[in-house]
Amino acid sequence: MIRIENLTKVYKKGRNEVTALRDINLRVERGDIFGIIGLSGAGKSSLIRCINRIEEPSEGDIWVNDVNLVTLKDAELRATRKKIGMIFQNFNLLHSKTVFENIAFPLRLTNTPEQVIRDRVNELLSLVELSEKAQVYPSQLSGGQKQRVGIARALASAPDVLLCDEATSALDPKTTKQILSLLKSINRTMGLTIVIITHEMEVIKEICNRVAILEGGMVVEMGDTIDIFSKPGTEATKHFVEQIHQLPTHLMNGKILSLSFTEGSAGEPIISRIIKDFDVEINILSGTIEYIQEKPIGKLIIEAAVDGHQLIDIVDYLEKNHVKVEVLKNE
Numbered sequence: 001m002i003r004i005e006n007l008t009k010v011y012k013k014g015r016n017e018v019t020a021l022r023d024i025n026l027r028v029e030r031g032d033i034f035g036i037i038g039l040s041g042a043g044k045s046s047l048i049r050c051i052n053r054i055e056e057p058s059e060g061d062i063w064v065n066d067v068n069l070v071t072l073k074d075a076e077l078r079a080t081r082k083k084i085g086m087i088f089q090n091f092n093l094l095h096s097k098t099v100f101e102n103i104a105f106p107l108r109l110t111n112t113p114e115q116v117i118r119d120r121v122n123e124l125l126s127l128v129e130l131s132e133k134a135q136v137y138p139s140q141l142s143g144g145q146k147q148r149v150g151i152a153r154a155l156a157s158a159p160d161v162l163l164c165d166e167a168t169s170a171l172d173p174k175t176t177k178q179i180l181s182l183l184k185s186i187n188r189t190m191g192l193t194i195v196i197i198t199h200e201m202e203v204i205k206e207i208c209n210r211v212a213i214l215e216g217g218m219v220v221e222m223g224d225t226i227d228i229f230s231k232p233g234t235e236a237t238k239h240f241v242e243q244i245h246q247l248p249t250h251l252m253n254g255k256i257l258s259l260s261f262t263e264g265s266a267g268e269p270i271i272s273r274i275i276k277d278f279d280v281e282i283n284i285l286s287g288t289i290e291y292i293q294e295k296p297i298g299k300l301i302i303e304a305a306v307d308g309h310q311l312i313d314i315v316d317y318l319e320k321n322h323v324k325v326e327v328l329k330n331e
């Protein structure tokens with residue numbers, strides 16, 4: 001679907017040169033939600049902007065649907081770009097145009113017939129749940145609504161790929177979740193391939209099936225998100241994984257408890273005692289050691305197949321044994 005081969009990007013200004021990307025190789029399969037994560041200055045924006053050649057690569061090839069974008073002349077590039085939608089951190093809406101006209105804009109540029117525009121825009125408005133805002137101006141919308149307009153506009157020309165440039169960074173956590181869930185549903189229902197750049201592991205955790213970690217303009221690790229989470233191979237990856245203390249929700253079936261073991265409780269075989277004494281099955285979902293003011297605290301996240309009464313008894317037992325308990329899920 002997307003193949004990036006030996007991509008290098010050097011910015012030159014006078015005698016100054018900044019190498020933003022060095023010999024990047026990666027592959028995004030059709031239907032992937034592919035995350036690219038890195039700290040500020042890692043090269044994320046440069047990379048995503050090279051994918052549709054808003055930024056010219058200095059070296060290397062960018063294949064999208066078996067077309068090498070690097071070889072295309074202006075007219076061909078413009079035609080190919082229609083198949084690559086993009087959304088932005090600051091939404092990039094036209095403030096003097098209504099929501100309807102913002103979404104219609106790419107279709108007007110290609111002289112699409114009026115009736116087709118009307119049908120398509122109404123369909124997209126309904127998809128992003130903004131039908132009642134069609135005649136409103138962007139200044140009258142919340143951040144989340146603005147980004148939904150951005151998504152609808154990006155989808156207007158029925159792209160195969162959607163590039164998301166820090167699309168949720170300006171949004172609060174709840175709105176971020178809503179936008180990510182919209183992207184996931186578009187990915188599923190339309191089969192749209194999505195590439196997301198972000199500095200937040202939460203975004204990767206929430207929707208990306210594959211992830212590449214970018215550091216100093218290079219891909220230092222790449223793989224299935226679940227593997228990268230369970231076995232981060234580099235310091236850069238660990239940094240991002242540590243941002244996360246919760247588990248992917250699809251892993252959570254029974255009651256989920258987070259247990260914190262301090263010095264008083266660390267030596268005891270508490271989990272095996274619970275299994276024996278309460279005759280329950282315990283599934284360990286994750287375990288970490290955190291240091292708080294240089295003191296180690298072991299954290300275990302467990303899943304227990306128990307009813308509400310057993311849960312109360314188990315929490316009581318744990319607390320008596322100096323284990324701090326937080327019930328993460330009780331359904």
Ligand SMILES: Nc1ncnc2c1ncn2[C@@H]1O[C@H](COP(=O)(O)OP(=O)(O)OP(=O)(O)O)[C@@H](O)[C@H]1O
Nearest residue numbers: 011018019020038039040041042043044045046047
């Ligand atoms: N137009 C430009 N001219 C010169 N240098 C640039 C330009 N754009 C980016 N750079 C440099 O390239 C490197 C990578 O920048 P880039 O914006 O791609 O990183 P980023 O990971 O997206 O960072 P951020 O999260 O802060 O946006 C940085 O050192 C940056 O200063």
